Amino acid sequence: MKLISLITPEVNLDSLSRICQHDDAILLRQDAVYLCLSPHLSWPVKKLYALQTDLTVRQLQQPDGITAVSAQQWVELCSKATQNILWQK
16 A cells, blocks of 8 residues: 655645555645545545644544544554655645
8 A cells, every 4th residue: 555645735636646546545634624625536545544633733634535544643654655655745
């Protein structure tokens, strides 16, 4: 599993989908959690996470289909991943 972290809401999902495999996961961090406000996005993976502290700071609710994770759970996800990728546009 690759863990792909997004930190900005400007993301090209077509480009992102080219590197995604079935068992990969995406983690929304920093301003990328604003993507939670777009429930109709077609994500290229089934496992979608958002950092709880970033949701809280931005006063966003955890949407259906996205799992909020703590900092400790984020570290656990990183340790389970075969690759950790910071995706920028």
